[in-house]
Amino acid sequence: MQALLSQGMTPEDHLLDIGCGALRLGHKAVPYLRPGHYWGTDASLALMRHGRLTELPDPARLPEDHLIEDARFAFPGIPDTITLAIAFGVFTHLPHADLATALTNLRRFPLMRSVLFTVFLSDASGPARQPDGVVTHPDRPPYHVPESSVLGTIRSAGFTPTRSPMLLPRGQVLWVATPPQIP
Numbered sequence: 256m257q258a259l260l261s262q263g264m265t266p267e268d269h270l271l272d273i274g275c276g277a278l279r280l281g282h283k284a285v286p287y288l289r290p291g292h293y294w295g296t297d298a299s300l301a302l303m304r305h306g307r308l309t310e311l312p313d314p315a316r317l318p319e320d321h322l323i324e325d326a327r328f329a330f331p332g333i334p335d336t337i338t339l340a341i342a343f344g345v346f347t348h349l350p351h352a353d354l355a356t357a358l359t360n361l362r363r364f365p366l367m368r369s370v371l372f373t374v375f376l377s378d379a380s381g382p383a384r385q386p387d388g389v390v391t392h393p394d395r396p397p398y399h400v401p402e403s404s405v406l407g408t409i410r411s412a413g414f415t416p417t418r419s420p421m422l423l424p425r426g427q428v429l430w431v432a433t434p435p436q437i438p
């Protein structure tokens with residue numbers, strides 16, 4: 256929530272929570288946003304539906320069909336109204352090519368202001384110890400990537416990268432990708 260608020264999120268925004276899992280963010284974002292303004296995707300529909308019923312103070316604020324099973328970052332059925340997107344702790348567990356796919360497919364949202372996501376950073380060609388002790392890898396989860404790769408992937412997808420100084424759990428680094436339609 257803090258990361259999104261620092262991007263100027265208001266209750267009027269339409270949020271896409273990519274890899275939203277059991278609604279760890281959703282249980283705060285759904286009550287904050289206007290009803291119907293939260294959309295979530297995840298590889299597991301069951302996990303999202305369980306989160307909706309067990310984690311939300313008022314599940315009626317989140318229509319069940321706003322939780323969409325999508326393991327390919329294709330965002331099927333997500334409306335053009337989306338203004339902010341976040342993928343927290345998702346690309347930390349997936350090969351870097353998935354970030355490129357997601358960003359490319361996020362270009363179709365005309366009102367998007369910012370796309371936020373986290374990764375672990377390291378130039379190491381083998382295991383690396385992150386600042387809080389978690390060990391990451393170049394070729395298996397949890398993954399790390401060189402900062403230059405993140406910058407290149409964001410730019411190749413047509414976005415402008417900004418590395419956030421915000422300190423996150425487990426040493427993840429927050430990135431903000433700004434779409435080309437935003438001056």
Ligand SMILES: C[S@@+](CC[C@H](N)C(=O)[O-])C[C@H]1O[C@@H](n2cnc3c(N)ncnc32)[C@H](O)[C@@H]1O
Binds near residue numbers: 277296325
């Ligand atoms: C570490 S959890 C983070 C969940 C949530 N964003 C949070 O902050 O609590 C990673 C999530 O990514 C989802 N996931 C894994 N592979 C995925 C894929 N290919 N497409 C979409 N979601 C995926 C998992 O099901 C899981 O819910």
